[in-house]
Amino acid sequence: MSQRISSGSLFAGIDHVQLAAPPGCEAEGRRFFGQLLGLQELPKPPALAVRGGLWFQCGAQQIHIGIEKDFRPAKKAHPALRLTDEASLEALRARLQAGGVATKDDREIEDAARFFAEDPWDNRLEFVATASA
Secondary structure (H helix, E strand, O other), rough: OOOOOHHHHHHHOOEEEEEOOOOOOOOHHHHHHHHOOOOHHHHHHOOHOOOOEEEEEEEEEEEEEEOOOOOOOOOOOEEEEEEEHHHHHHHHHHHHOOOOOEEEEEOOOOOEEEEEEEOOOEEEEEEEEEEEO
16 A cells, blocks of 8 residues: 655755766866856765766756766756846857857747757756746
8 A cells, every 4th residue: 555645745856967978078067067057066975076977056956967888968858957037048048159059949938038058968958047028
């Protein structure tokens, strides 16, 4: 017999999202997530640091870049990173494009401004903000 438990009482939110990347990805990861996106790199615990990869703070959550020996990019599954407003979203898009990252506009969701881009290893990323009136 299973007991149903209200998820609202169990979960506080999402702690982190992990993206896979190939071995030796750290320099590219620091450029993309640290410099272009402007996220703060976090130190990994020593026991995990030996595996490689990176951790970044993104609002109250984190993005972890994990090493996968037989890496294949995620082309459909993706995290959506929310920006504070549409002006910040457009400023980020301009910074990415100036850094050589292609972006794809998407206005299919009403009241949402968003675009897609790929990280250095071709994982899909979404960037979203509430559209200005």
